Amino acid sequence: MLDKNGIAKRIAKEVKDGYYVNLGIGIPTLVANYIPEGLNVVLQSENGLLGIGPFPFEGEEDADLINAGKQTITTLPGSAFFDSAMSFGMIRAGKVDLTILGAMEVSENGDIANWKIPGKMVKGMGGAMDLVASAKNIIVAMQHVNKAGESKLLPTCSLPLTGIKCVKKIVTELAVLSVLPEGGFQLLERAPGVSVDQIKSATAGKLIIEGEIPEMTI
Amino acid sequence: MNKTVDSPDAAIAGISDNMVLGLGGFGLCGIPENSISALIRSGVKGLTCISNNAGVDDFGIGLMLQSKQVKKMISSYVGENAEFERQLLSGELEVDLIPQGTLATRLMAAGYGMPAIFTPAGVGTEIAKGKESRIFGEKEYLLEYAFDIDYSIVKAWKGDEYGNLIFRKTSRNFNPLIAMAGKITIAEVEEMVPAGELDPDHIHLPGIYVHRIFQGSNYEKRIEQRTVRQRN
Numbered sequence: 001m002l003d004k005n006g007i008a009k010r011i012a013k014e015v016k017d018g019y020y021v022n023l024g025i026g027i028p029t030l031v032a033n034y035i036p037e038g039l040n041v042v043l044q045s046e047n048g049l050l051g052i053g054p055f056p057f058e059g060e061e062d063a064d065l066i067n068a069g070k071q072t073i074t075t076l077p078g079s080a081f082f083d084s085a086m087s088f089g090m091i092r093a094g095k096v097d098l099t100i101l102g103a104m105e106v107s108e109n110g111d112i113a114n115w116k117i118p119g120k121m122v123k124g125m126g127g128a129m130d131l132v133a134s135a136k137n138i139i140v141a142m143q144h145v146n147k148a149g150e151s152k153l154l155p156t157c158s159l160p161l162t163g164i165k166c167v168k169k170i171v172t173e174l175a176v177l178s179v180l181p182e183g184g185f186q187l188l189e190r191a192p193g194v195s196v197d198q199i200k201s202a203t204a205g206k207l208i209i210e211g212e213i214p215e216m217t218i
Numbered sequence: 219m220n221k222t223v224d225s226p227d228a229a230i231a232g233i234s235d236n237m238v239l240g241l242g243g244f245g246l247c248g249i250p251e252n253s254i255s256a257l258i259r260s261g262v263k264g265l266t267c268i269s270n271n272a273g274v275d276d277f278g279i280g281l282m283l284q285s286k287q288v289k290k291m292i293s294s295y296v297g298e299n300a301e302f303e304r305q306l307l308s309g310e311l312e313v314d315l316i317p318q319g320t321l322a323t324r325l326m327a328a329g330y331g332m333p334a335i336f337t338p339a340g341v342g343t344e345i346a347k348g349k350e351s352r353i354f355g356e357k358e359y360l361l362e363y364a365f366d367i368d369y370s371i372v373k374a375w376k377g378d379e380y381g382n383l384i385f386r387k388t389s390r391n392f393n394p395l396i397a398m399a400g401k402i403t404i405a406e407v408e409e410m411v412p413a414g415e416l417d418p419d420h421i422h423l424p425g426i427y428v429h430r431i432f433q434g435s436n437y438e439k440r441i442e443q444r445t446v447r448q449r450n
Contacts, residue, residue: 085322130318
């Protein structure tokens with residue numbers, strides 16, 4: 001079973017040379033720490049930056065330089081600033097190669113719910129609806145089951161949707177799964193020490209298992 | 219074409235109860251601190267505020283919520299604000315949550331003289347309810363209208379008396395878009411310079427979109443999430 005950093009490490013393997021990548025808040029942010037050296041990757045921050053650098057050294061924080069999670073950051077050689085309309089313009093136009101974000105639920109046809117829980121204070125969708133509606137390649141990083149032990153991989157989402165038919169791949173503490181165009185979660189890899197049966201019992205949606213499922217390498 | 223005014227209080231003259239305001243910034247980054255203080259001093263009430271966020275309890279638009287001047291917020295994300303939550307749950311405050319890119323592009327449309335845009339954001343979700351949609355190619359898009367803003371208030375790094383503006387780093391965010399969308403636009407700047415000092419090639423927002431400009435002071439520029447790494 002993977003911890004949060006393990007999930008981030010596995011997702012980092014999906015990042016290819018030359019990619020522009022948008023990382024959501026939470027586990028996705030950790031992916032930046034595991035992008036292999038030597039890959040030329042530019043991280044996009046939807047508040048208006050391409051080329052997110054590491055957190056600043058203490059004393060070097062700049063209130064005018066933050067990421068979409070409002071954390072202080074730095075730039076890198078080759079970084080560029082722009083306004084929020086251009087930021088979502090490049091997202092909508094499909095210029096961002098890969099979007100990695102968290103989710104509360106994903107359905108077997110690729111619908112995602114990650115912004116609202118009825119009965120709880122709604123904070124807003126931020127840029128999530130724009131990202132999922134336009135991104136070419138969306139990977140979800142999340143726990144396989146919620147705190148109540150219920151599967152988050154469902155036949156249909158029960159929570160209000162953020163977007164429809166958009167998730168391509170899911171990485172959880174148990175498995176890597178792809179969402180098939182015709183519907184269903186295809187099991188691609190097992191986390192170290194996790195059995196197919198464990199994944200079966202944690203997946204409420206249609207799970208497709210073909211042949212031997214390899215253990216992932218991270 | 220001198221658009222300079224002497225003070226934030228002079229800059230906000232004409233803003234009256236129940237108007238629609240646009241305010242620049244992302245979180246607390248690039249917010250018009252001086253103008254917000256002036257709005258609080260003015261006591262104007264019943265405002266509809268279009269701004270990506272609603273500040274925090276004791277800073278930014280959060281201060282206008284404390285003084286109960288805001289009737290409605292139009293934002294994409296309003297977390298981190300206990301007073302906001304209290305007023306929303308008690309019914310004192312209305313909120314319209316819209317996707318961040320839709321917000322940005324509806325502002326841009328207003329500044330570009332376009333009545334509406336089509337965006338895929340929100341298709342198939344509850345925010346699509348009651349909205350016109352149209353298929354282009356094989357994809358569905360929602361019709362979203364340009365904003366109609368009485369007064370826009372933005373913060374820039376440098377500006378000149380013509381209202382030309384340059385923003386700094388990620389404090390640009392929504393500022394140029396909010397500025398473009400206002401019938402009357404107020405800009406506060408960290409540094410006022412004489413016309414001619416800004417290289418025309420470096421101007422982010424041309425002064426035609428700005429009606430009043432003033433030199434701000436005492437910027438706190440508060441950081442919401444201070445994150446640092448250790449030196450090894």
